[in-house]
Amino acid sequence: MKKILLLIIIGFMAITLSACDETRDSDKLQVVATTTYVGDMVRNVGGNLVEVSVLMDVGVDPHEYQPRQSDTEKIASADLLVINGLNLEEMMGEVFRQIGDDKLLVLGDYVDQADLLFEENDEVDPHIWFDLEIWQSLTLVVAEKLGTLDENNHLYYQTRAKEYSLDLKMLDVYIQDRIDVVPEDKHVLVTAHDAFAYFGRSYGFDVYAVQGISTEAEASISDIDELAQLLVDLDINKVFWETSVPQSTVNALVAAAQALDHDVSVGGELYSDSTGGWDDGHETLIRTYRNNVDTIIDALME
Ligand SMILES: [Zn+2]
Known part of the structure; x- marks a missing residue:
């Protein structure tokens, strides 16, 4: 009896495996x-x-x-x-x-x-x-x-x-060719979370973000106010959304800077922790990175 049961089990496993x-x-x-x-x-x-x-x-x-x-x-x-x-x-x-x-x-x-x-x-x-x-x-x-x-x-x-x-x-x-045409004093990137430090090191950009390298902790009001003051001090006029972080983070920064009478606007949306998709044509790192740099440079040179 045991033998029959075993054979049934083995038979069942074989069917399951072949189905997989x-x-x-x-x-x-x-x-x-x-x-x-x-x-x-x-x-x-x-x-x-x-x-x-x-x-x-x-x-x-x-x-x-x-x-x-x-x-x-x-x-x-x-x-x-x-x-x-x-x-x-x-x-x-x-x-x-x-x-x-x-x-x-x-x-x-x-x-x-x-x-x-x-x-x-x-x-x-x-x-x-x-x-x-x-x-x-x-x-x-x-x-x-x-x-x-x-x-x-x-x-x-x-x-x-x-x-x-x-x-x-x-x-x-x-990327280097595109960045070469931007005056050095404009080499500043402000985003929602700190995903662009390697970009900054590679191409000589100062990068600032509302949140740290992780998005896990919420941005505090003092983080936002501090960064808004920095936008004023360094006369930075463009900040950027990220596709994998809610836009509200950067919108709060823009509002805080405007409350200080500083002229700042969103320069566009960057892909940070995810590539783009097949539907927008940015489904690879190469296309994503190209698009990011084009967005940044076009906004900074406006
Ligand atoms: Zn990240």
């Missing part, structure tokens, strides 16, 4: 990425050999993202989970701890400590995709990991990583 197999393209590595930027990186390096699923939708704030049941299921059936790390995905720690090291790639762990930026309280700044040199170096890290899981195609991933790295280099040249 039908939903996945078995030739391709199945990779799950947390953010749109990480997903974009894996797509570029993995090319046709990798199926990428991104957990956070376009416009979602990764600092506040709570994992769903369907996320854990996706991760469980994937070959690899790639995350930004450096505490960007603050609420997902428990999910990450349950994954074996061989199935988890934490990009932030591969950034040289000396290249990272830190807040005054020693909190590390996780917005590393805006440092194109760092992001370029991570293409090879992703290629190496994919090559370990799929050894026959090791060279394919390496080649794609080098090609993508060149595309990022061309983006860097484009």
